[in-house]
Amino acid sequence: MCGRFTLRATPEEVASHFRLLQVPDFSPRYNIGPGQMVGVVRAQRADSDAGEPIAETNTDFRKQITHAGSGDVEPAVRLEWAWVKWGLVPHWAEDPAVGNRLINARAETVGTKPAFRTAARYRRCLVPADGFYEWKASPKGKQPYFIRLRGDRLFALAGLWDQWHSPTGEILETCTVLTVEPNPLVAKFHNRMPLILPPEAYDLWLNPAIIQFDKLREWIRPYPAHEMEAVAVSSYVNSTRHEGPRCIEPVTESGTLFDGDSS
DSSP, X not given: OOOOEEEOSOHHHHHHHHTOSSOOOOOOEEEEOTTSEEEEEEEEOTTOSSOOBOOTTOHHHHXXXXXXXXXXXXXXXXXXXXXXEESOOXXXXXXXXXXXXXXXXXXXXXXXXXXXXXXXXXXXXXXXXXXXXXXXXXXXXEEEEEEEETTOOOEEEEEEEEEXXXXXXXXXXXXXXXXXXXXXXXXXXXXXXXXXXXXXXXXXXXXXTOOOGGGGGGGOSOXXXXXXXXXXXXXXXXXXXXXXXXXXXXXXXXXXXXXXXXO
């Protein structure tokens, strides 16, 4: 699963990596947890300056979109940064408290599950991150580990978002992080891991013309273990009230216990 992550990169780095039109405004985060506001990258209408997300009913616009390819090609749609609450509340939900249970979604089944299938078709997003936490049982209790890409690089968690309207007219936007079977590194800690998308998958994932989730199946896979490492950190990170660099400081006597090349 994914229940805690970091975003320590600068706003300029995030804007460059995700090809945003504007640099977002945020401070480094070392302990992002469920129920908090998180930044996501999503498609916006190419003909809109208001930053409104693409509506699922906007079929005329979807017909105009063509796949942009990857990497060196400009994206088919403009991308925007948006703040949403972590814990997805489906647009049809009667009670927004359901979001407390929907911080993660199994990527293998989101296309058919009622809570996620509409978002999987029309409301996909990327959740910028540069590390996440997992816990491993030990004789002294659960030991937290900070898991990141080698080189401490920025990456994207695959996400879905939705928009809920209260009876009084309030609008709540929320998201969930998709998970997959773990690679050998993350399997040392948990039986699921967040779905990390490589940059070449970003355009496809966000392309509103792709409304058949099965067309994205090739990217539903564990991130390569050899490109990742896990560092033991202190129990300071256990509380979501704690923030700052201390959350990722290695435990002196343990250091980096696991990496993707270990057996």
